[in-house]
Amino acid sequence: MRKYVLLLLLLPALLLAAACTPDSAGESLPADTSSDAVSAPEKPCQTAQVYIDCPTDITKDAYVQATVRIVDPNGRFAEIDDGEATVKVRGNSTSSGAKKPYNIKLSSKKDVLGMGRAKKWCLLANLYDKTMLRNKLSYDFAAEIGMDYVSSCEFAELYLNGVYRGCYLLTEAVEIGETRVDLLEDGNEFLLEYEPYPGYSNPISFYTPYYDLLLGFNDPTDPAPSQQRWVKDFFREAEAALATGSRERIEQYFDIDSFVDSFIVNELFKNVDYSTSSTRFYIRGGKLYAGPIWDLDLSSGNADADYYPEYHNERGSEDRFASCEGLYCDRLWNAALLHYEWFFDCVRTRYAALSPAIEALTTDAAEGQNKIDALLSRYGDALYRNYDEAGWSITEKYSDYERIPFPTYEENVEYLREWLIRRHAWLKSYLGLT
Numbered sequence: 463m464r465k466y467v468l469l470l471l472l473l474p475a476l477l478l479a480a481a482c483t484p485d486s487a488g489e490s491l492p493a494d495t496s497s498d499a500v501s502a503p504e505k506p507c508q509t510a511q512v513y514i515d516c517p518t519d520i521t522k523d524a525y526v527q528a529t530v531r532i533v534d535p536n537g538r539f540a541e542i543d544d545g546e547a548t549v550k551v552r553g554n555s556t557s558s559g560a561k562k563p564y565n566i567k568l569s570s571k572k573d574v575l576g577m578g579r580a581k582k583w584c585l586l587a588n589l590y591d592k593t594m595l596r597n598k599l600s601y602d603f604a605a606e607i608g609m610d611y612v613s614s615c616e617f618a619e620l621y622l623n624g625v626y627r628g629c630y631l632l633t634e635a636v637e638i639g640e641t642r643v644d645l646l647e648d649g650n651e652f653l654l655e656y657e658p659y660p661g662y663s664n665p666i667s668f669y670t671p672y673y674d675l676l677l678g679f680n681d682p683t684d685p686a687p688s689q690q691r692w693v694k695d696f697f698r699e700a701e702a703a704l705a706t707g708s709r710e711r712i713e714q715y716f717d718i719d720s721f722v723d724s725f726i727v728n729e730l731f732k733n734v735d736y737s738t739s740s741t742r743f744y745i746r747g748g749k750l751y752a753g754p755i756w757d758l759d760l761s762s763g764n765a766d767a768d769y770y771p772e773y774h775n776e777r778g779s780e781d782r783f784a785s786c787e788g789l790y791c792d793r794l795w796n797a798a799l800l801h802y803e804w805f806f807d808c809v810r811t812r813y814a815a816l817s818p819a820i821e822a823l824t825t826d827a828a829e830g831q832n833k834i835d836a837l838l839s840r841y842g843d844a845l846y847r848n849y850d851e852a853g854w855s856i857t858e859k860y861s862d863y864e865r866i867p868f869p870t871y872e873e874n875v876e877y878l879r880e881w882l883i884r885r886h887a888w889l890k891s892y893l894g895l896t
Contacts (some may be wrong), residue, residue: 509844510534510575510618512585512632514549520564522551530566532574532618532632539575544568552584554663554739556759559860561589561628565635577614577634578641584613585620586631590864591759592856592874594845595837596731597631600758602833603823604727607816610720611636611643611744611754617841628852629844636742636756638681643754645746650692653681656741656794663739668694672701675794680742693745700750704795709804717751721799722808724752728791730820730885734760734770734863737793760863763881769862779866782877786884789892810893817895820886824879834879846871 516528525548532542546569553563564585571579588594598615605612613634620627638645638653645651657667657676664678668690679685685693700715712718728736733755735741740757743750763786767779777784792800799805823833831839838845849856849871856871868874890896 508536509629509841510616510632511621512618512630513621514564514566515623516549520549520551520562522553522557525550525565525567530568534575539573542568542572542574544570544572555861555863556587556589559587559589561587561854561860563587563589563630575616575618575632577616580634580639580641582635582637584633584635585618586615586633586759588629588631588759589854589860591764592864592867592871593878594629594631594848595834595875595878596759596761596764597633597757598837599823599833600727600731600733600755600761601633603819604723604753604755606819607723607727609723609727609753609755610751613754613756617844619844619847626847626852628854629841629848636680636754643681643744645744647682650689650696650748651744651746652679652685652689652693653742653744654678655680656737656739656743658738666690670697670701672698672705673795673798677743696745696748696750704798707802709802712799715748715750716795716799717749718805718808720751720753721796722805722812724755725791725796725799725809726813726816727755729789730882730889731758731761732763732773732785732790732885733758734765734773736791741794762878762885764865764878766863766865783881783884786881787888810895813889813893814895817886817890820882824882824886834875838875 511533513531513533514528516526518526520526520528528547528549529545530542530547530549531544534541548567550565551557551562552565556563566583566585568581568583571581573579574583586597588597591597594617598617601612601615605614613636615631615633618630618632620630634642636653637643638647643653645653654677655663657663657678660667660676662678664680665683666685667676667678669676671694679690696715703711703715706712709718735757742754742756743752745751763783765773765785767774767777767784771778773790774781774784775788800809818827821827822829826832826835830836848854856874857867857869859866868877887896
């Protein structure tokens with residue numbers, strides 16, 4: 463039920479007053495947002511806390527020494543207290559935002575909040591998504607349907623040098639590792655990332671021979687020359703097979719199940735960055751797999767109509783739900799695959815099977831509360847404190863990329879819900895499932 467959200471709508475709006483002053487980490491506190499309508503629910507904190515103490519400015523240029531403490535207030539997981547950790551600002555476009563995202567490197571591998579032992583962790587700011595739900599919602603959905611190597615994530619509240627910075631998403635980094643993307647670094651197994659231009663995210667990249675796609679070596683970032691030759695030979699054979707349309711030949715090189723699921727997840731949420739950045743593939747056991755997914759804060763209608771006119775089907779910002787229609791991820795190798803009837807049938811069959819899980823994102827069912835309201839029930843206190851106490855604005859447009867926000871947190875959440883409902887209806891119609 464939506465009782466949680468409806469109750470929130472009855473709560474009085476709180477006035478926010480956070481003056482913009484520089485701090486020792488090189489980031490400014492949010493400007494005054496006293497006109498914003500945000501009200502926090504009265505409930506106990508269930509959200510992890512991350513404390514970073516750093517005597518020097520934190521920038522994107524290099525990691526700097528810091529003390530990092532990660533606390534689970536529920537006591538389920540051991541506290542992390544690392545005096546020899548390092549941190550830096552992370553991200554591409556998000557690194558220039560007012561609310562900085564961070565990479566954390568612990569001094570040794572540690573199990574953080576039950577997400578597995580690793581050194582590197584990400585704190586995603588979700589600044590451009592007023593609901594702060596899109597990354598968590600999409601990652602959890604991808605994991606639920608069985609996509610491999612989806613980054614586990616938990617909301618966490620950040621205190622930087624004793625100052626409360628708001629709610630973040632503490633997330634596994636996308637990298638090769640036993641608890642991450644489990645590939646053989648010594649063999650011909652690679653994590654690759656689509657690049658819009660050379661050097662965008664990865665120092666070494668190459669163009670595929672047939673479809674002319676630019677791929678960067680994401681991990682390892684500096685493969686040996688012999689490995690680079692092997693990868694280019696692999697794509698020469700794989701793309702030649704793809705061009706034939708023969709399912710038997712294509713499946714020798716492409717893991718079709720992963721491409722089907724990746725297409726469905728990215729298309730359902732209509733990921734703005736698909737085929738622009740953060741679009742990854744990996745080679746394992748001589749086959750190409752699609753994924754892991756990453757960076758879906760700009761998705762599910764959260765895209766500026768002027769900056770992304772194609773996303774909104776050239777219909778401008780007046781039609782709030784114009785972006786619910788149309789394909790957007792029929793690119794890269796998907797463009798070729800979708801021309802083959804057998805692949806389209808795979809997508810249709812899989813989408814039909816996933817429809818109950820898709821509907822459960824937005825709507826209660828016999829199995830229980832919908833995923834959006836479940837996230838609000840669990841993390842709502844921290845999500846509201848991001849605006850009430852940290853002072854981030856619910857109404858300010860922090861980038862050219864995000865849509866013009868609604869004036870209240872509740873309205874932004876309900877837009878996300880309604881957008882996904884309409885998107886699901888359009889995709890069912892497109893796939894011939896209605």
